[in-house]
Amino acid sequence: MSTATTTLVTPARTVTVGLSRVGYEIRSYFRQGDSVFFTFLFPLVMLTIFSVAFSNASFGKDAAGHSVSAAAYYLPGMLAAGVLLSGLQNMATDIAMEKSDGTLKRLAGTPLSVISYFIGKIGQVLVTGLLQAALLLVVARVLFGVALPTDPAHWVTFAWVFLLGVATCALLGIALSSVPRSGKSATAVIIPIVLVLQFISGVYITFSGLPSWLQNFASVFPLKWLAQGMRSVFLPSTFQAAEAGGSWNLVGVAIVLGIWFVAGLIVTRLTFRWIRKDS
């Protein structure tokens, strides 16, 4: 009667079910009004505000002597912030909520594997993060006339910084989801962390203008490196001089993001449970 079910746990099936969850998760995401605003559209709103508020200011000059506009100057920071919001903030609050509202308990009683569940989550972050980045780039180009890089090398850098950033932030979000005691307190716990990181990591405030002790502190966290990687793609090479050590330091970007990726993976592996038994 039950012998046919031993084929359930195969890698192919885990992936198929995981992919079906990607669509399911994306549908849920876009049907949730507050997540669309606070994680998806937020960087776009900030980019618009900065671009309009400082529309007459110049943020420096490129090698040919052209002035860099506010939109061009803030675009890399907003792309980095988008990765952080779509990855870390979204995952941390979403999973904390699912823990407390019974979603995970229901899933725990079905033959869904944890791996399929994570494929769904990370797939959702990847797709919404890509759409968000595309929207930011299109608005920056069309509405604010930002010149985007034309050579493939810059876009290759963008691709790996973006992918590594998304994966790292998603994992850190999953790891952080076990911190809030309830779904309701999740946003209160997570949003301050995310906000402070954005202020000290060169998203809203020029990083080189911060006191050096704060720069050193911020350098421990991934967002500073993510923003730096994005600046290397979208800002003229003349801006490199303003960076620490006078270089984009892409190797440093890869190493720090890589370390946080592995840390997120280990913490997730050790702490994630469908439910807290005996709570």
Add this chain to the structure above:
Amino acid sequence: MTESVVEVSDLRKNYHGVEALRGLDFDIRRGETFALLGPNGAGKSTTIEILEGYRDRTSGEVRVLGVDPQRGGLDWKARLGIVLQSGGEQGNQTVREQLRHFAGFYPNPRDVEEVIASVGLEAKASTRIRRLSGGQRRRVDVALGIIGRPELLFLDEPTTGFDPEARRQFWLLINQLKSEGTTILLTTHYLDEAAQLSDRAGIVTDGLLVELGPIDTIGGAQARIPIVRWTRDGVVREERTERPGEFVARLVLEGEPDRLEVIRPSLEDIYLELVGAADAAAELATSTEGASK
């Protein structure tokens, strides 16, 4: 024929030094519907959650479909259907989307449209779950519990919030599942429902199984003796007798009695008597304990 799907022996569970379960023993046979009854806080949900693998026991032996629930893997879960007490999920999917998605977790699921029809939600199939009423959401829970064609179905207070028509329809569904051979473990506060659906029942009070047996003999023969009740000279009188017809015939010889009733104790009456007796015993135990200090 007597293969046990659930085997429980000397099941105990302590929470922070409090004994929630104090040694339960029962079996559920294949194809049987078994009701676990008892007041709130008696240990019903703790028991069912241990069987589902959600909680770890303190001691005792448990086998569900031949597997220790603390070690149940995905293949084991694929053979179960679980309807928990209601949660507060977001409900951003429509009824059909949710069922189609969950059907994909199982190796041999039921047809989605058939399941929607069997819980009476055809008209709401394209509605997001968050927009449904409490009773309708509960029917979605039941639908999700049976979508995977389970061998063993856990129903923890499944009909909470149902209107009478929905409850009748639910009973039809359960009878259909029974006829297909599904084994069912049910907890409910509606004793008419337990009497209607289950073959056997266990009554839990204060972490102990105080009664266990076929639904039509539970409480013993004594508890089922009919009661004749009538009023004479403004006083309500009662007589328990195995031969109520004969008794009434004799009564009538003295003149037509006022407000004559012959009452056959329902499961609810028997249950209340058993639970009441257990409560009284517990109270007596605590008061003597207090007195001896």
